[in-house]
Amino acid sequence: MISNKIFKNIFLAFLLSFVLSACATQTKKVDSQMQGDVYTGTDTVEYLATGVPDRVFFATNESVLTTASRDTLRKQASWMRKNSDVTVVLEGHADERGTREYNLALGERRANSAKDYLMTYGISSNRISVISYGKERPVDSGSNPLAWSKNRRSVTVKAN
Amino acid sequence: MIKIHKILILALFFCSSKSFALIEVDITRGNLNPLPIAVSPLFSDKKSNTDLKTDLNIENIGEEISTVVENNLKRTGLFNPLEKKAFLQNPDLAHLKPRFEDWSLIKAQALVTGQVKFENEKLRVEFRLWDVLAAKEMMALAFTTVPNNWRRVGHIISDKIYERLTGEQGYFDTRIIYVSEQGPKTKRIKKLAIMDQDSVNTKYLTLGNELVLTPRFNPTNQMVTYLSYFKNLPRVYLLDIETGIQEVVGDFPGMTFAPRFSPDGKKIIMSFAKDGNSDIYTMNLESRIVERITNHPSIDTSPSYSPDGKFITFNSDRSGFQQIYVMKSDGTNVKRISFGKGLYGTPVWSPRGDLIAFTKFRKGKFFIGVMRVDGSGERLLTENYYQEAPSWSPNGRVLIFYRETKSNDKGEGFSAKLWSIDLTGYNERQVPTETDGSDPSWSSLLSN
Numbered sequence: 001m002i003s004n005k006i007f008k009n010i011f012l013a014f015l016l017s018f019v020l021s022a023c024a025t026q027t028k029k030v031d032s033q034m035q036g037d038v039y040t041g042t043d044t045v046e047y048l049a050t051g052v053p054d055r056v057f058f059a060t061n062e063s064v065l066t067t068a069s070r071d072t073l074r075k076q077a078s079w080m081r082k083n084s085d086v087t088v089v090l091e092g093h094a095d096e097r098g099t100r101e102y103n104l105a106l107g108e109r110r111a112n113s114a115k116d117y118l119m120t121y122g123i124s125s126n127r128i129s130v131i132s133y134g135k136e137r138p139v140d141s142g143s144n145p146l147a148w149s150k151n152r153r154s155v156t157v158k159a160n
Numbered sequence: 161m162i163k164i165h166k167i168l169i170l171a172l173f174f175c176s177s178k179s180f181a182l183i184e185v186d187i188t189r190g191n192l193n194p195l196p197i198a199v200s201p202l203f204s205d206k207k208s209n210t211d212l213k214t215d216l217n218i219e220n221i222g223e224e225i226s227t228v229v230e231n232n233l234k235r236t237g238l239f240n241p242l243e244k245k246a247f248l249q250n251p252d253l254a255h256l257k258p259r260f261e262d263w264s265l266i267k268a269q270a271l272v273t274g275q276v277k278f279e280n281e282k283l284r285v286e287f288r289l290w291d292v293l294a295a296k297e298m299m300a301l302a303f304t305t306v307p308n309n310w311r312r313v314g315h316i317i318s319d320k321i322y323e324r325l326t327g328e329q330g331y332f333d334t335r336i337i338y339v340s341e342q343g344p345k346t347k348r349i350k351k352l353a354i355m356d357q358d359s360v361n362t363k364y365l366t367l368g369n370e371l372v373l374t375p376r377f378n379p380t381n382q383m384v385t386y387l388s389y390f391k392n393l394p395r396v397y398l399l400d401i402e403t404g405i406q407e408v409v410g411d412f413p414g415m416t417f418a419p420r421f422s423p424d425g426k427k428i429i430m431s432f433a434k435d436g437n438s439d440i441y442t443m444n445l446e447s448r449i450v451e452r453i454t455n456h457p458s459i460d461t462s463p464s465y466s467p468d469g470k471f472i473t474f475n476s477d478r479s480g481f482q483q484i485y486v487m488k489s490d491g492t493n494v495k496r497i498s499f500g501k502g503l504y505g506t507p508v509w510s511p512r513g514d515l516i517a518f519t520k521f522r523k524g525k526f527f528i529g530v531m532r533v534d535g536s537g538e539r540l541l542t543e544n545y546y547q548e549a550p551s552w553s554p555n556g557r558v559l560i561f562y563r564e565t566k567s568n569d570k571g572e573g574f575s576a577k578l579w580s581i582d583l584t585g586y587n588e589r590q591v592p593t594e595t596d597g598s599d600p601s602w603s604s605l606l607s608n
Binding site: 061063096097098099100101102104105106108109111112113116130131132133136137138139140141142143144147 | 481
């Protein structure tokens, strides 16, 4: 009886660990590129200077900056302070799963939240202009959650 | 007791209207019982055909016009144009006096006959509509025009037939402006394009050098407003399609977008985005006076006037998510009208005034639907992977919109096409375009 029970427990534990490990690997796989539905990978990222990524990513329908985005924007601000003649355009974008006009407004809102953050780190507003492309200029043409996460972005482009 | 009375009255009315013998098309159910109609080729004599052949590059003008009519009627889903091979009577004789028994033999309930003559450099087109069962003429009209206008004559005849048989205004002598799309998704080239509502006579109005979006007709003439990224400054423009002259609307220090005309054609209503906030503004095209209509930290966009100009419906995320609102045209009395599950966008007021068409997004699917102007009676007409931006036919009977297909991970398999659907949810069909297309807008009747 006892051995039977132990055997059962061991079996359950084994099963459980198997299920858990399966879960862990699955989350890990997504984690490497996305957190929630915010893109955290680097496939599409370009650099304004060494160690200064050019873009930040957003959750669906959101324009709130993530911790990683704020980190990127602080790097951009510090680079702009060092290169005081540089002016930039912030290009706001949305994914393809929304109506065109609303997405134009959403792209503008995203680019402006990046602009506001740069300004709080001492960059003058006359060095920053903003343009929204809505869903018109995706970087990834796939129709899947990862592609959409890459497309929900604000890209800082050197204007001069 | 009361109920019984009502039914009796209706039945009597129905009987009496029938006993006056005039055929009617049941327009409440779309394409369930399309009316069998025989469109006899319009008779054109040999001399007229020969004279016109070189100019127009067609063999038989009469047959061509009747084909335009036949195709228009067929696309409504309300008519079933009968096979011409089955016609027993010659076009010229039928036009003088149909042998009704021949036409009722092939089950035609209505008959269209006509003739075309080319005289003094003018095209003279005459047509008659006949009630086959009652053996009566229902209408007779004649048009004179320049030969190049022959397709428009076909559209006007279609409008007259449609109006006579359904009791509603027609929508065939109209055009559709849309955005022509080409190239990969990441580098899509977009041009303004215009065509007749039957997909013929496509013309490109811009070259594709800059991104253009959301063209919309002025309901009173052939002016268009749209969004252009000319010089990388997204602004609302006004375009006269006859002269090609265009100008920026207003002098805004930021992006203006989502333009539409007021019903009298004198104002443009649009969104202006500044510092992360989009609000709704109007500009009077004569006085150039700009008025701010909404003032709210949320996104307010996609405005559309009621046909009497007294109200505006628009899209806002002030509740946290995209929903549809209605307000007075001065911006007061804002009321949310969409309360179903999901997100709502692109509200557009019906030219009849009683409905608002919209796009709805729920559980990974996009729907085109209509609701009453107080938000009640929501009806979803069509469901798909992606579709949006409905635009009404000028009679408020048909919606045209665009639909995109899903692409694979490499971005292949993507397309954008125009589609139309009857208000009843029947008769969904693709509207052919030379290239991919999106953002369609339907003109008012050219002949009005």
